Amino acid sequence: MGIWRLKTYMQKSYKWKEIGKDPPLSGPLLIDAMSCCYSLYDGIDWKYGGQYKELDQKCRAFLTNLKKSGIEPILVFDGVDYKREKASTLQERGKDKAECIQTVLLEGKYKDGCLCLPVFAKLVFMEVIKELSIPFIVADGDADKLTASMANFYGCPVLASDSDYYIFNVKGGYIPFEHFHWKSKPINGKIYHLSNFPVKICDPDIIYLIPALIGNDFLKSPDERRDVITSVIDGGVEGRGKGGHTIYSDDELVARLVDHIASFSSVEEFFSSSCKSEQVRKNFHEAKKMYSSDAISMDDAMKSTKLETANKTSLPSWILKQYRAGCFSTSVMEPMVLNDCMLPMIIDNPKMESNMKIGEPLRRHLYGLLKPYLKVQKVKEGIHAHVCVRVGQYDVQYTVKTLTAQSLITNVDLIRDEERLGLLCDIFEVLPDKLDKFEDKWKLVALSLHYWSRNAEALTQQQINALLFCFVVCSSEQGRGIIASHFRFQIDGHWINRQLDSLHSLSMWQCVYYEAMKLNDVLKRPLEFTSPALLFDGRLCLNYACMKEADFDAIKEETLTTFPDMAKLYEELLSICSAREVSKGSSSHKASKEKHKQPAAAAKKIYSTTVSTANRFELLDLESDDSDEGDSDEEN
Numbered sequence: 001m002g003i004w005r006l007k008t009y010m011q012k013s014y015k016w017k018e019i020g021k022d023p024p025l026s027g028p029l030l031i032d033a034m035s036c037c038y039s040l041y042d043g044i045d046w047k048y049g050g051q052y053k054e055l056d057q058k059c060r061a062f063l064t065n066l067k068k069s070g071i072e073p074i075l076v077f078d079g080v081d082y083k084r085e086k087a088s089t090l091q092e093r094g095k096d097k098a099e100c101i102q103t104v105l106l107e108g109k110y111k112d113g114c115l116c117l118p119v120f121a122k123l124v125f126m127e128v129i130k131e132l133s134i135p136f137i138v139a140d141g142d143a144d145k146l147t148a149s150m151a152n153f154y155g156c157p158v159l160a161s162d163s164d165y166y167i168f169n170v171k172g173g174y175i176p177f178e179h180f181h182w183k184s185k186p187i188n189g190k191i192y193h194l195s196n197f198p199v200k201i202c203d204p205d206i207i208y209l210i211p212a213l214i215g216n217d218f219l220k221s222p223d224e225r226r227d228v229i230t231s232v233i234d235g236g237v238e239g240r241g242k243g244g245h246t247i248y249s250d251d252e253l254v255a256r257l258v259d260h261i262a263s264f265s266s267v268e269e270f271f272s273s274s275c276k277s278e279q280v281r282k283n284f285h286e287a288k289k290m291y292s293s294d295a296i297s298m299d300d301a302m303k304s305t306k307l308e309t310a311n312k313t314s315l316p317s318w319i320l321k322q323y324r325a326g327c328f329s330t331s332v333m334e335p336m337v338l339n340d341c342m343l344p345m346i347i348d349n350p351k352m353e354s355n356m357k358i359g360e361p362l363r364r365h366l367y368g369l370l371k372p373y374l375k376v377q378k379v380k381e382g383i384h385a386h387v388c389v390r391v392g393q394y395d396v397q398y399t400v401k402t403l404t405a406q407s408l409i410t411n412v413d414l415i416r417d418e419e420r421l422g423l424l425c426d427i428f429e430v431l432p433d434k435l436d437k438f439e440d441k442w443k444l445v446a447l448s449l450h451y452w453s454r455n456a457e458a459l460t461q462q463q464i465n466a467l468l469f470c471f472v473v474c475s476s477e478q479g480r481g482i483i484a485s486h487f488r489f490q491i492d493g494h495w496i497n498r499q500l501d502s503l504h505s506l507s508m509w510q511c512v513y514y515e516a517m518k519l520n521d522v523l524k525r526p527l528e529f530t531s532p533a534l535l536f537d538g539r540l541c542l543n544y545a546c547m548k549e550a551d552f553d554a555i556k557e558e559t560l561t562t563f564p565d566m567a568k569l570y571e572e573l574l575s576i577c578s579a580r581e582v583s584k585g586s587s588s589h590k591a592s593k594e595k596h597k598q599p600a601a602a603a604k605k606i607y608s609t610t611v612s613t614a615n616r617f618e619l620l621d622l623e624s625d626d627s628d629e630g631d632s633d634e635e636n
Contacts, residue, residue: 013255031160034077041055055124078142089217097384120531149293155171167291201262203264208267209267216287233253310336313373335370336373340379341380345383349507358511361406362512362515369409369519370522442573444528
């Protein structure tokens with residue numbers, strides 16, 4: 001959430017209290033995980049698709065410093081917008097992100113505040129938290145209220161970067177991330193308490209008039225917000241038209257509004273004498289509910305939920321447990337709860353069709369596994385896509401497409417544990433014994449490579465080799481030692497086509513691995529999930545993909561000859577994606593699919609038992625044409 005211009009007002013008007021120097025900070029600290037993740041990624045170059053190791057190291061340093069200083073971090077991650085209250089805000093943010101990517105890549109320009117968090121950033125942060133055994137929880141919906149409520153239970157401050165915490169009554173106070181000096185010794189910062197609000201407020205409920213009038217990510221601001229606020233400040237005369245109001249700057253408008261509402265002895269006095277807007281009154285009551293925070297413990301938060309499936313049944317207990325623990329993706333929970341979803345924006349070539357297209361067959365299977373929980377056996381997917389409006393110019397449009405669920409089974413909860421891996425391999429059209437050569441941490445990666453190499457359009461052999469070599473280098477101790485010498489790659493200004501094409505191909509692998517992670521979660525994680533921080537470095541990978549082929553081959557051969565273990569892993573990874581003939585050109589998804597049907601036939605062998613009430617599987621023909629003609633409804 002966020003309240004327009006309130007952060008700027010507080011920076012200027014609030015008398016900040018310094019904390020952490022005497023006495024030092026210690027004890028519990030509730031952290032809004034996603035605002036923290038954004039703050040930590042700030043300063044890391046995002047345009048290459050994901051500098052995950054850099055983020056991993058920064059998150060690790062941040063959390064380690066807290067623990068060494070005696071601070072006990074507890075993190076709360078955002079969940080699902082299960083009431084659809086934030087839909088318009090999320091769409092607007094998605095559009096802003098798409099436009100930012102377009103501006104940076106095609107024009108070489110950065111806008112103020114342009115930060116596009118790569119698709120795996122949240123998961124990289126979460127994997128670090130797990131490794132360091134730091135307590136965290138994934139909320140039902142937006143994390144803000146749960147974070148404030150847990151802070152009130154533990155009697156501690158909240159660390160975040162969100163102006164809504166100026167309205168929450170967090171007894172232990174709110175520390176803005178920009179005022180938190182976690183690299184200092186001792187760790188110190190500045191803290192805010194609602195009880196010390198910059199102006200004296202007679203009725204504590206008056207504070208909720210600020211989001212009621214200005215709006216936030218959930219509350220719709222009044223039509224012609226500036227006119228309504230100006231009217232209120234000018235004495236409550238509404239409907240005079242723009243010409244009758246004083247013109248204020250943005251910062252002055254908020255400051256005068258705060259002073260004005262503080263002059264009333266009660267909320268009712270405000271509405272009776274200064275504002276007749278029914279929208280503002282409705283917003284006030286919503287805001288009061290939204291920002292009222294009780295006290296709740298981590299244990300109680302883990303067990304309770306308001307989430308239910310799309311067909312109005314309770315969540316299975318194992319799903320809630322895995323979800324709270326960060327082992328059941330919110331990207332799976334969203335269609336399970338809403339019967340629709342907004343696909344993530346993976347940093348990509350704006351000139352190309354969305355990289356998410358490659359994952360459509362995998363998502364059909366995902367929705368098939370979710371069938372028992374869906375109200376309608378189809379899921380509407382929304383995505384922001386770049387559309388060419390004229391030569392050299394692109395626009396961002398929000399498109400909705402319906403995918404029909406496709407499944408090999410009738411009920412995922414009835415599958416025996418030993419059968420889950422077989423089903424996952426069937427979906428990716430790989431025989432399970434093909435994974436035997438790999439260590440556990442590489443098996444899910446291998447599935448993604450197999451699918452990507454057969455379905456990514458316009459994929460070149462150098463791009464495949466670049467990705468595999470990047471994996472090998474990033475995952476080994478010896479490799480990390482030579483990264484610096486390969487890391488001179490830098491793109492300043494607009495990108496050329498070769499760079500954009502390579503970004504597109506590599507972004508499609510990220511999409512496939514993302515879908516593989518989701519399917520693995522639904523099947524109760526038969527395979528280990530490996531953090532992209534141990535695999536992928538966008539800048540390094542693009543360097544390998546875009547340099548002259550002879551130069552890249554020379555670097556690769558020298559490295560693999562020097563380090564036999566790296567060479568062995570490289571050859572194993574190459575073997576899982578080398579069956580398809582790849583060249584400088586491209587081959588279509590359809591042609592590739594026709595060429596590799598043998599594993600699908602193997603799937604029929606595994607699940608060929610006649611369907612009955614006792615049978616766990618209901619086999620659907622994987623070779624049937626499920627193109628959704630007639631129900632693929634696309635809206636621009």
